[in-house]
Amino acid sequence: MAELRHPALRRAFFTMAANAISQLPADNGLEVGFAGRSNAGKSSAVNTITGQNSLARTSKTPGRTQQIIFFSLDEQRRLVDLPGYGFAKVPFEVKDHWRNLMEGYFRQRASLKGLVLVMDVRHAMRDYDQIMLDWCEATKTPVHVLLTKSDKLSRGAASNELQKVRKELQKWKVDHEVQLFSSLNAVGLEPVLAKLCTWLDLPPLETT
Ligand code: GDP
Numbered sequence: 374m375a376e377l378r379h380p381a382l383r384r385a386f387f388t389m390a391a392n393a394i395s396q397l398p399a400d401n402g403l404e405v406g407f408a409g410r411s412n413a414g415k416s417s418a419v420n421t422i423t424g425q426n427s428l429a430r431t432s433k434t435p436g437r438t439q440q441i442i443f444f445s446l447d448e449q450r451r452l453v454d455l456p457g458y459g460f461a462k463v464p465f466e467v468k469d470h471w472r473n474l475m476e477g478y479f480r481q482r483a484s485l486k487g488l489v490l491v492m493d494v495r496h497a498m499r500d501y502d503q504i505m506l507d508w509c510e511a512t513k514t515p516v517h518v519l520l521t522k523s524d525k526l527s528r529g530a531a532s533n534e535l536q537k538v539r540k541e542l543q544k545w546k547v548d549h550e551v552q553l554f555s556s557l558n559a560v561g562l563e564p565v566l567a568k569l570c571t572w573l574d575l576p577p578l579e580t581t
Pocket residue numbers: 409410411412413414415416417418430431432433457521522523524525554555556557558
């Protein structure tokens with residue numbers, strides 16, 4: 374079987390974590406953000422996309438420290454793991470810190486070329502997702518929506534969700550695409566890899 378992961382993404386390595394806008398690395402080159410509510414499956418998606426089982430931390434624990442995490446592919450290209458939250462009882466301080474950090478990042482980050490927005494296919498387009506879409510619209514950042522955990526639904530039900538989300542996304546004036554994905558069986562890997570190659574100016578993946 375052809376190897377679907379891109380060699381440049383396989384090389385991704387942790388470089389730093391920023392807890393405040395003042396700690397962000399130099400704003401040059403190209404980067405792609407990954408965002409999603411807690412437990413949506415974002416860390417699993419980052420691991421699946423890079424072909425590295427433990428690059429991003431996967432955990433069921435809510436309320437971990439809210440940081441922006443940088444993974445470098447090379448001097449000029451980065452994947453950025455943005456903090457999520459989503460459990461009902463998020464303390465105000467956590468939400469406030471999250472909002473300041475994220476809003477600051479979106480507003481000033483010239484190297485941000487696109488956002489991969491990860492949603493659990495069974496719980497898509499929640500408040501968190503809508504806020505992210507608002508910021509992408511405001512900053513003209515294109516969005517690639519991954520409806521992940523598609524293995525948890527039948528093919529028909531997953532396809533229904535895809536259509537519903539596709540329709541809802543029309544409300545935002547933002548360049549967007551949406552697809553089904555699963556980290557469990559790597560369904561939907563190819564389209565997201567192709568999008569990352571475009572955004573990060575990488576040679577396209579050859580699957581011969
Ligand atoms: P994060 O909080 O968004 O980073 O979510 P994680 O990647 O830590 O995933 C949350 C939970 O969902 C974990 O128990 C994962 O094993 C599970 N999970 C993530 N992606 C998938 C998937 O595609 N299919 C299934 N069945 N479970 C998944």
